[in-house]
């Protein structure tokens with residue numbers, strides 16, 4: 001149900017605060033009219049949570065949704081940790097960040113120093129900024145005011161011990177330890193402590209709470225497993241890759257990382273094993289839901305709910321056996337759709353939801369806009385504050401996600417979601433040639449079981465959608481909304497750090513040269529290779 005929020009109330013309160021701040025605290029340099037921001041980021045949580053109609057028990061996330069507005073069509077720009085976070089933390093799209101996986105040299109050496117991140121923007125606006133847990137992927141933000149990064153291991157200690165002693169690398173674990181043994185509890189506890197210790201008279205806070213579960217391995221204490229009867233856990237639909245979709249629509253990477261039932265992507269899991277893995281993911285999700293609850297409890301206890309915007313999001317979705325696939329890095333609906341909730345007591349009416357299409361890249365401008373700060377012109381998202389004020393407002397015509405494939409990203413899928421369709425175009429990244437198309441119509445096939453692009457009667461529709469997609473994201477903005485950003489196209493991702501070793505090796509094998517020569521020479525060499533190929 002969509003209802004109109006208490007707009008007048010918001011305006012009244014904003015005006016009242018403006019009057020108070022004009023008359024009062026100008027000399028301190030702190031503006032007490034500005035709201036706090038609590039930005040909660042979950043790792044690998046899809047929309048199978050209860051408040052999105054799914055089977056995962058998520059009472060605290062549900063409660064947050066019931067207290068504000070729930071976005072039923074929110075999408076990330078690239079469905080993998082590093083690329084998605086690089087995008088929404090900077091407010092830039094993947095073509096401008098140059099990040100695939102992990103963070104690229106271009107991003108770290110040029111984009112971050114030039115533009116910074118949402119946290120740095122709020123820090124520069126006088127906010128007390130602290131980041132907790134997993135915010136970026138693979139780096140700690142170097143700004144010394146952003147701390148502490150919570151100590152606590154990714155898994156619980158007993159699981160680490162099992163791995164270290166040569167035990168199987170299972171993708172799941174039922175633990176008999178308490179919540180407090182997990183990193184996510186320690187992160188929640190740090191955030192809660194910081195909220196309760198905050199002195200609002202010293203200025204607003206911008207706290208980022210980055211949780212690590214339900215990301216693999218799907219681990220949780222026993223009590224979260226006990227919330228489910230495994231025999232009642234639904235099986236994935238559709239069980240097989242959509243009829244007519246290319247096999248690289250899913251990449252099966254995750255089946256090679258752990259000791260699953262089968263490492264053969266062509267062999268689906270048995271029903272028994274599929275239910276076990278889903279059970280583990282549900283338990284791990286319910287566990288992180290409880291940690292989110294600790295943070296929300298602290299906010300309530302602090303008495304700061306009316307002064308604090310809460311934004312909850314996951315960094316991307318996750319397929320749980322749909323399309324015969326278990327993992328991320330795919331452009332199906334459940335891979336790119338994320339839970340997105342915004343709550344602000346007495347400013348946003350409780351219990352609203354919207355079907356407006358929004359993108360994770362919109363989060364940066366939205367939070368800045370809601371806080372009453374100036375939205376930087378270089379951002380490649382647009383504030384969706386108008387949708388929060390009017391959930392039925394006609395909004396974006398389409399939203400975009402992308403996912404490269406291969407160690408040197410020789411092909412890439414670019415996907416557009418409209419109100420009714422998903423259109424995905426797979427291109428050869430050297431030539432730009434379209435090598436495959438996918439089309440799903442959610443009015444007739446909500447689970448994406450048939451790729452309608454294979455039917456000739458859809459040729460006209462495919463042409464229209466392809467034209468729309470290739471006209472670019474600015475053409476998909478709502479009527480009357482503009483974006484004047486003009487950022488340079490990033491060079492192809494040249495991977496940084498130990499995690500990028502294999503990718504860098506593949507690059508040098510394909511394009512020649514040595515790793516020591518530096519990323520700029522390597523990316524320039526690849527681009528010249530591409531232009532040669534085009535001739």
Ligand SMILES: [Ca+2]
Pocket residue numbers: 043044080081215315316
């Ligand atoms: Ca992730």
